[in-house]
Amino acid sequence: MKNVIEMSGVSVYYDQICALDHIHLNIKEKEFLAIIGPNGGGKSTLLKVVLGLIKPDKGDVKVLGQPVRHSQSAIGYVPQFSSFDKQFPIDVTDVVLMGRLSDRIRLFHSFTKEDREIVEKVMKQLEIDGLKNRQIGQLSGGQLQRVLIARALVTNPKILMLDEPTASLDANAKTQIYAILKELNQKVTVVVVSHDMGAVSSHVNRIACLNKKLYYHGEAQLNNNVVRQVYGCPIDLIAHGIPHRVLKTHEGEVS
Amino acid sequence: MIRAVLQYDFLQNAVLSAVLASIACGIIGTIIIEKKLVMMSGGIAHTSFGGIGLGYFLNIEPIIGALVFAIGAALGIATIRRKYQTHSDVLIGMFWAVGMALGILFIAITPGYPPDMTSYLFGDILTVSPMDLWVMAALGGIILLVIALLFNYFRAYLFDEEFTTVRGIRTVFLEYMLFILISLTIVVLIRVVGIILIIALLSVPPAIARQFTYDLKKMMLSSTLLGVVFCLMGLWISYELNIASGASIILFSVLSFILVSVVKSRLQMLRKVNTDTKDTQL
Ligand SMILES: Nc1ncnc2c1ncn2[C@@H]1O[C@H](COP(=O)(O)OP(=O)(O)O)[C@@H](O)[C@H]1O
Ligand SMILES: [Mg+2]
Numbered sequence: 001m002k003n004v005i006e007m008s009g010v011s012v013y014y015d016q017i018c019a020l021d022h023i024h025l026n027i028k029e030k031e032f033l034a035i036i037g038p039n040g041g042g043k044s045t046l047l048k049v050v051l052g053l054i055k056p057d058k059g060d061v062k063v064l065g066q067p068v069r070h071s072q073s074a075i076g077y078v079p080q081f082s083s084f085d086k087q088f089p090i091d092v093t094d095v096v097l098m099g100r101l102s103d104r105i106r107l108f109h110s111f112t113k114e115d116r117e118i119v120e121k122v123m124k125q126l127e128i129d130g131l132k133n134r135q136i137g138q139l140s141g142g143q144l145q146r147v148l149i150a151r152a153l154v155t156n157p158k159i160l161m162l163d164e165p166t167a168s169l170d171a172n173a174k175t176q177i178y179a180i181l182k183e184l185n186q187k188v189t190v191v192v193v194s195h196d197m198g199a200v201s202s203h204v205n206r207i208a209c210l211n212k213k214l215y216y217h218g219e220a221q222l223n224n225n226v227v228r229q230v231y232g233c234p235i236d237l238i239a240h241g242i243p244h245r246v247l248k249t250h251e252g253e254v255s
Numbered sequence: 256m257i258r259a260v261l262q263y264d265f266l267q268n269a270v271l272s273a274v275l276a277s278i279a280c281g282i283i284g285t286i287i288i289e290k291k292l293v294m295m296s297g298g299i300a301h302t303s304f305g306g307i308g309l310g311y312f313l314n315i316e317p318i319i320g321a322l323v324f325a326i327g328a329a330l331g332i333a334t335i336r337r338k339y340q341t342h343s344d345v346l347i348g349m350f351w352a353v354g355m356a357l358g359i360l361f362i363a364i365t366p367g368y369p370p371d372m373t374s375y376l377f378g379d380i381l382t383v384s385p386m387d388l389w390v391m392a393a394l395g396g397i398i399l400l401v402i403a404l405l406f407n408y409f410r411a412y413l414f415d416e417e418f419t420t421v422r423g424i425r426t427v428f429l430e431y432m433l434f435i436l437i438s439l440t441i442v443v444l445i446r447v448v449g450i451i452l453i454i455a456l457l458s459v460p461p462a463i464a465r466q467f468t469y470d471l472k473k474m475m476l477s478s479t480l481l482g483v484v485f486c487l488m489g490l491w492i493s494y495e496l497n498i499a500s501g502a503s504i505i506l507f508s509v510l511s512f513i514l515v516s517v518v519k520s521r522l523q524m525l526r527k528v529n530t531d532t533k534d535t536q537l
Contacts, residue, residue: 103423135469
């Protein structure tokens with residue numbers, strides 16, 4: 001399988017603070033990758049570098065073999081909740097339609113019938129077609145997250161990147177979101193930032209552990225040492241009581 | 256007063272300028288409160304006072320000076336904010352005060368008897384000249400046209416700048432465009448309510464409108480209509496009671512805002528109580 005995202009030697013500094021330190025990361029086509037790591041570990045920064053929102057201070061990023069600037073339309077992006085004002089006067093349909101805007105600014109632009117049909121189809125697929133005329137603030141967390149995923153999907157992306165899509169959702173909504181992503185993963189590469197080891201473990205096939213440096217990238221099976229290094233805390237906190245464990249117990253440890 | 260409007264040119268000018276001001280105000284005011292740029296607009300408005308002073312000093316039309324200063328302030332604030340990531344309220348504060356100081360300075364060094372600045376500071380819709388009207392009409396037309404041309408892009412940019420950027424749309428261009436439109440709006444409004452009162456006329460109509468709709472276009476439209484009502488009522492009050500039009504327009508607008516908000520929350524409470532009693536009856 002070919003690589004859809006290639007990062008080599010990427011470093012990012014905010015003033016003096018180093019957020020990413022020499023990251024080498026290749027993401028393969030149709031991979032379902034979870035990026036985990038502590039708060040402030042640079043997960044959002046990494047997504048933003050790939051999206052072209054932040055220019056890396058060092059290193060090189062290629063998306064589908066091209067420099068970031070020319071590949072923006074290939075990535076569907078689902079930001080963290082906080083990136084917009086939920087009181088904004090806009091309804092669900094118009095939010096999803098935003099994904100159909102193309103990069104060439106056209107005067108008196110209006111959305112075509114095709115745009116609306118695509119939006120309709122995706123909203124049906126994510127079971128949010130009943131919410132069409134709701135103002136964006138009048139949704140539950142899980143509904144809003146589906147709307148944002150729909151907006152990313154109508155761009156026809158090859159890669160879907162989601163920044164903590166299940167933070168602040170209840171367990172049921174979390175499972176639903178991951179089920180949706182799993183299904184989407186049959187056609188597109190999915191990269192998801194998450195703290196949610198439980199849900200991650202039963203769905204993704206690869207994990208990247210990020211805390212400034214990339215500590216681990218591989219199968220969704222981790223041993224204690226890596227996690228302890230990344231999070232700096234004992235892992236039974238993370239894996240406790242979860243049926244599908246991400247984490248192999250350490251040899252010799254009583255499980 | 257209606258007979259007077261038909262009779263006197265200056266009243267016709269006043270009514271026309273009220274309508275023109277309301278169009279600019281409804282469209283840009285809506286954007287300003289949604290993008291949280293009210294203080295920014297206040298800063299640009301006050302900076303333009305420097306331009307008015309310069310206009311007197313150079314003996315050119317003061318409103319042209321205001322236009323130049325307003326655009327300069329808008330572009331300056333936008334650029335510095337982007338480049339140095341300064342907190343915009345610090346910047347706004349500096350532009351605000353420096354503009355006022357320059358205005359005073361220019362007036363002071365202008366030879367001859369100092370002009371009366373109150374009409375620029377507090378607005379005087381009854382002294383709008385045909386020249387002012389032409390400027391207002393041209394600027395209002397530009398504002399309307401640009402927003403109509405780029406409406407979908409502006410809405411996307413206002414709602415979620417980051418996502419719009421990721422889509423490859425040049426949001427920096429939209430931002431500069433928006434800031435220029437704000438400065439044009441301010442120049443349109445200076446003659447009507449004056450530099451000091453502008454932010455109220457920009458923010459009150461959309462603040463009322465947003466209580467009744469969550470559609471950006473409808474909000475712009477109803478803000479415009481509300482603006483017309485406020486300006487004409489204010490004009491009438493000012494004509495009848497012989498007080499400055501800027502003050503009467505602003506006071507009338509803010510009173511309406513309070514009234515609407517109180518009535519609306521009362522109605523909501525009543526409705527809630529009604530459904531509650533229904534529920535207990537069931
Ligand atoms: N805009 C910014 N300016 C300065 N520092 C930032 C900015 N964004 C993030 N940082 C810093 O960079 C580091 C990584 O942040 P981030 O990528 O948001 O982490 P995560 O998403 O993993 O929580 C943190 O130390 C954070 O404080
Ligand atoms: Mg983050």
